[in-house]
Amino acid sequence: MKSTINEICLPHLASGITMQLIDVTGKILKTEKGNAMQQSFNLEGMSSGVYFVKVVTENGKLVRERKILRE
Secondary structure, X not given: OOOOOOEEEEEOOOOXXXXXXXXXXXXXXXXXXXXXXXXXXXXXXXXOEEEEEEEEOOOOOEEEEEEEEEO
């Protein structure tokens, strides 16, 4: 039995960092600015599928990327 992911948390994000939730078509669904030691996205109510979380600096440099499978 697989559990459903309802929240994505990324610890230790500095201020000035942006976290983006993106679908497989490349559409940005949510954006959060890093202003705390931990940022998160609530995925409740979102459809099953593949999503990507990208963490970028103010000047657009990719810091981290994660692929999320929501079932």
